[in-house]
Amino acid sequence: MSFRGFLLRDHFDTLLTALHKLGAHCVGPTVMDDSIHYTTLTSSTQLPQQVHDHQGPGHYRLSTSTESRWFAWANGAQALKPLVFVPQEILWRSERDSEGNLQFSNSKQEPPLTAVIGVRACDLAALALQDQHFLDGLEQDSAYARRRQQLILIAVNCTHPSANCFCHSSGDGPEVKQDYDLLLDELDDGFAVRSASPMGEKICQQLQLEALTNSQQDEIKHANLRAIEQQTKHLPEGNLEQALKNLQGSGRWQQIAERCLSCGNCTAVCPSCFCHSQHDEPAANSMSSAHIRQWDSCFSHGHSYIHGMVIHNETRFRYRQWLTHKFSGWFEQYGRSGCVGCGRCITWCPVGIDVTEELHALAEEYDNV
Amino acid sequence: MGDLLQRPRVAVHKFSSCDGCQLAFLNLGEDLLSFSQQLDIIFFAEAGMMDTAQDIDIAFVEGSISTAKDAQRIRNIREHSHYLITIGACATAGGLQALRNIAKTDDWVQAIYTNPEHIDTLDKASPIREHVAVDFELWGCPINKQQLIGLINNLSLGALPFEETDKLCMQCKRQQQACVMVTKGSPCMGPLTRTGCGALCPSFGRDCYACYGPAENINGEALARRFEGIGLLPEQIHNRFHAIYSNEAAFQISPIGNKKS
């Protein structure tokens, strides 16, 4: 898409005003609890001002910088996932009427039009995967669909990938290519703006945009190349799909299991993971009950429970399930790997297990047999 | 389990404990009123109701067994109860007072009491399941009212209660808390602890103390090594693991296992 113009930093709030005028609830990144979280945004002053993130395996710290920028960091623990595939929700309720019969009702909540500001390339790639899972099957997931169609996606190109990012290697970033409404490139004094949808156009018309100079365009190109160069992690070469299928009996799984807590943090922060469990919560008067869906994980015992037994009863089987499904099984199911290279599972693993390191070790083992 | 209980008869018993779990009943508020229309509360020490001679559908037991008399009383309760359910860390796992199991009884009795001859105690503070069969265990220090509501309802409807066994991290992430271990290097027990509290401590930026006991399939050694990595001394790691659940095998890990001195 070609550039629509340049939005001065001082005019950034006109973007929020335009979105509010469209009736949208704005969500964007802010510093909370020592990390960057998505929250309701009413003013640009809430954005992370002069903040950098420092990520490593099991490590996340913020620091302040002298740069005037608001998006000079890679990501926080959340992607778009919690906004569309919410962590806990009531799917339906049952109620006993006065004659003692059960009446069922599903939640008819209409989610608000929601504009998300600061979406990254990896987030969009993961959203496309979640769309495939929740919308493209025989049955659409209506709760997901209702929220998904209300999203306005305002992306920002990455200029500061973290030490755990490998989206270039996975083929999903760092440059945003598609599936957005607006795309911003941050420069010192403002943002270059591109639009890729009728909604994006509508918003652009409300903005006071300056012409973009050639040198600004060059700066944007360079920033993107630099973002690629800064990425140090990468996936192993070769056919991972095949390698993992053949390595189910590898001794590596037990080695990982000695370090792994089977805690499920990796799957919770992974923007493409979609496992969930369901249970009922009866009210105290036994007259009604709520059917609840919540995030589950291949690291929980419920994931592989069938009557009377848990198939993946040890951590080595659970970790094997996570890695094999994400990097191999997904090809068959969704035509690509389930990983978009965001690095979250590495950062937010409390003991710092690094998927890329494990995949390299496994790929090497495969090459040697 | 499986039979529908018509107006179940309920008792709440107490052994060595702080009474905090019984308070979960009194904290039910409005729900206690609707339960009192569905249940017959026959015995409830904390609320002043004592009638021990009757047969009971659901007996809730708080506290651990500390004396020979306790051991006899819990057997009587078992005989009179259709379902026996432990509430809280003491009844389910021995609780804080089981810390004394690490020391020699004679030593501490002599050291603490001016008239040690009045002390009549078993050598260990032990969970109810070491004495009689337990049908269901509610973990927590203390338990909360949601656990009780879920349990009583499912039992009276003839359904199996929902058992929380996930690690606290799962609930912490469902609530979208930033991990305190990752952002601050705090020694969080969440990866070993079962859900049930609503990730209370991490939601206030603090590390989990393991109030809800061990989750399923946990790896204490790996977490202890991580604590070492973030700078805890062996003694500090030991204290972290041995606060409320010192008596649970899952928390007695090498190299910081229970030291019987």
Ligand code: SF4
């Ligand atoms: S597997 Fe890890 S790096 Fe890949 S998308 Fe999931 S969280 Fe990100």
Ligand code: SF4
């Ligand atoms: S890999 Fe890390 S985050 Fe994932 S379950 Fe194991 S310890 Fe938890």
Ligand code: SF4
């Ligand atoms: S803060 Fe504690 S409970 Fe939450 S994810 Fe981290 S280790 Fe787990």
